[in-house]
Structures are given as structure tokens and as C-alpha cells.
Amino acid sequence: MRLLLSAELLKLVKQSKTYYALGSIMVIETLILITAYFQGSTILDLLLDNLKQSFYFEGTLLNGNLIMYIVLNSLWFNVPLILMIVTSGIVTDEYKDGTMQTVMLQAVKKWKFITAKYIIAVLFTILVIGFMMLTTFILAYSIFGGGDLVVYLNTLNFFEADDAFHRICWAFASGAVSMVFYCVVSLTLAIFIKEAAKTWIAAALFLIITTLLLKVDFVIPVINSFFFPKLIDTWQQLFYYELDWTQILMNNALLILYTIAFAAAGTYVFHKKDIG
């Protein structure tokens, strides 16, 4: 397994699409920073004009924490879409280039090969989210500095600078679990579909449907609590004023179980399927 992992790592490092993924994350961050720099203060002043007359805010509200929170919100659609496209390519490219056949003609066990791909996809996703968090932190704090965070979730929630930073860090960690889930799903879709373009469409559809189902009330409490579309926004719960750590941890644990289930299904199907 170690040999397969190092081979997969070498492929990932040498492929240009890896750097396209990181580059596109940087583009999203840069656009958010530029927009915030030139228009952020005006928008915030307009929104919070009344509140500022009643409350005192430490520092400016257009600060590094707010920028990090805005970047964090790209976990809703932009980042998972990019990640799903890139990670599904880990499998579809092998089919397209004929390397899947070449690998399967070697003394390599099918389940080990595909498991190595799942592991690399997970590591790559965590790396991207880590990279996103680190670059946002450096850029946002160096340009806008620290400060209190104001977030609208049903109502306006205010967090002091230190508390806000901790919540953002945990939100990135929880968001990484959601992104890993999406990536594993896209890899499983790639195993089923094999073709890159069809897999992208299926992955985007999955992402859209999941986001839509998140807002649907299924009436049955068990489904509302444990169905995976209801778990993917757990990172948002870090921005409720009262933190329910038990709920957050349970949701993430459940999402990890769903992730393992999707990976197991993909591995089983790949093992049973003919190659070619």
C-alpha cells in the first residue's frame, strides 16, 4: 500500500491540474479580497449603521476574520465543485489514458489500487483546505488586520476577535470533513461512470441536489438529523452564538461514516467490474 501511495503522490505532484486547483482557490480568495478592499466598508456601513449607534465594536468590522468567514463560505459551492472535478480526474484520467488497463496488467490488487486513490484524494482535499485557510489567514490579516466578527445566521451574531478566530479555525476543520465527503463521492461516481465529462455533470448535480435537500424538511426527525445532506453544513454551526459541540462532533462523525460507506461502495464496485 505504501508503494501505491507514493506512486499516486508522484502522479499528483507531477500533474498540472493539481496546480490549477490550487491556483483557482487563490483566484477566488483574491477576488474576495479585492472586492472587500474596495467595496467592503461601504456595504458594512450601510448594513450596520443603526447598530453602530448602540454598540461599540473593537476595531473595524471589515477585518481579517470577516474576510476569512467570507472565504469560508466558498465551501458552499465553488470549492467543492473544483475539488470534485479534480479528484474525479484521479480515476477518469486513468481510464482515458489507458493507464487503468496498464496498471491492472501489473501485479497489483484492484482493491489496494483504488483504496490508495481514495486515500490520496482525501489527503489532497485536506491539503487544499489547509492551503486555503493558511493563504486566506496570511492575506486577510496582513491587509485588514484582526477584529470582531459579525455574522448573519437567522440573526446577527457578534464574536470577539479571539473567539471569532478560533471558531473560523474549527469551521475550516469541519468544512474539510464536508469537502472530503464530496471528493470521495466524486471518486465513487468516477468509478461508476468512467468518463470525465459525464462524471463532472454527475458531481455537479450531486452537489446541487445535496444543497437543495439541505433546505428541505423531511418531516421525519431521523432523516432531518441523520441524512447526509443535512450534515454537510455543520461548519456553519460554529457561528451560532451558543455552540453545541456534541451536535457538531456527532454530525462530523456521521459524515465520516457516510464518507467511508461511499468509499467502500466504490471499492466494491471497482473490484467486481471488468476493466475496459
Place this chain on the structure above:
Amino acid sequence: MLTGNNLSKSYSSGKALNDVSIHISPGQICGLLGRNGAGKTTLFKILCGLVKPDHGQVIINSRRSKPVGGIIERPGLYNFLNAYDNIKIFAGIQGAPADKLSIEQTLLKVGLPLDRKDPVSNFSLGMKQRLGIAIALINDPECLVLDEPFSGLDPIGVASLITLIRKLAEEENIAILLSSHMMGEISKCCHFLYVIEKGEIVNSGPTNALINAHITSFSITASNLAASLTLKNYEVEMGTNDARVSCEAREIPSLLTELLSEGIQVTACTPVLTLEQLIKKAI
């Protein structure tokens, strides 16, 4: 040794293979001739273990970790990597030696240069075929399966690949099965031929015997052939520089002698055998 017994395979589009049996001994080069869509690739995929047959079985008497190596349809390579890194990856994933010396030896074995550091995407098809064979040979398989290895190659590339295939069979005692729809190329290097049509083996036998049994015409190259009186006794189709003469193989020595006595200097006499003839005669 590689044996396939009574192999059958159906897809939703129809039956791809029907009760096919095939056998390749160590050091033997076997050819599988067939038109496009005759079932060659399906048979190869089954023999390599990529596709499970509906019926029949594949027997490989081998204790090696990789009994069969091969190229199916085209060499599947990581085009963004160079030849060295390709070998390194494919050797590495199966625990075969992936040190510099071993990789260079593998490259040299198939006649690839060591100084090419650019990505494989820049390679010619011939070089990609060689690299594909190098990858197939990692971990010393006992059998090598090459699907359409000559397609897309120029005559020099074909000749060079035939030399390599012969060398591998003779020096390393590898059982080699290769497929093609090109009669000329496959008959040059194979000891034994199978002819497949519509998913069934319709003809088989040692290459020379098969050619002798089915040959009905020869291409004779010589100057002033049109003036030959001898050729008037045969059914002849005149070309620009040659004549295609319809006759039995046993008639050739006397025909050549008569042409020589007429003062016609024959420079080449080659059997003309098409795949269609092998299929038609068998059916």
C-alpha cells in the same frame, strides 16, 4: 504457458467470443489474425484477466507474481511523465526493483534511449510501443500479450518491433501472443497462427503450413515480365513493376526456372495471402 479453454463472452451488443480455445507455449510467438471487431481485443482482455469470461477458463502455469504482461489496444502511459518515471511508477506499485540501474536496464532492453528526459507525450508511436513493452516486461512475466502492436508504425518501426519480439521469445523464453489484421507483419514473426472471425477461431496451424495450404498467388518482381511467354500459361495480373501470378506453391520452383531460361531476372517472389483468403477457405 498460456491456455484459454472454451472461452465465451457476450455483451449487450451481441456475442463477442464463442467457444474460443487457444494455447501458447514458452518461447513461442503466436499470432491472432482477425478483422476489426472480430473479437481479438475481448480475447486478449480475458487472457490478461481484465474481463471475466461468461464461460470457459484461462490456465496459466506460473508461480510468478505477474504471470502475464501486455498491451491492450494501445500502450497506456502517463503522458505527463518521462519514460524513466513511467517505469519507476509501474515498477514501484508492484514492488519490482525501481532503482536507477534496474530502470535503465529495462529501458535498454527494449531499445529506448536513456537520454530522453522529456514527457512521453513527445514520443513517437514506435517509442511508446517500446515503452509499453518495457512496462509489460516488469516483474518478468512468463507470457506477453500484445494487441495490434504494429498499428500506426512505419515500416522501419514494424521491422524493429518484430526484431524485439523475436529476441524476447528466443532469449527470454517468453510465450508471446500478438494480434493484428495485417497479414504480412504477423506472418513474418509468428510460429503459429490463429484466425478469428465473428468471435470464433475459424482457422489455425503452424504459420508456414497455414500459408502453404492457403496460398493461391505470388507476386513476382522482375524486369520485362510483360514479354514472358511462360507467364501466358498462368492467370496473371500485371502490375507496374511486378506480376501477380495465380498458382500453387509447388509450381513456383519450375515457374522461376522457366522465367530464368527466358532470360528474365527475377528479383523477388513473395506469396500473396490475404486475411480474407484465410477466413474464406476456412469457412
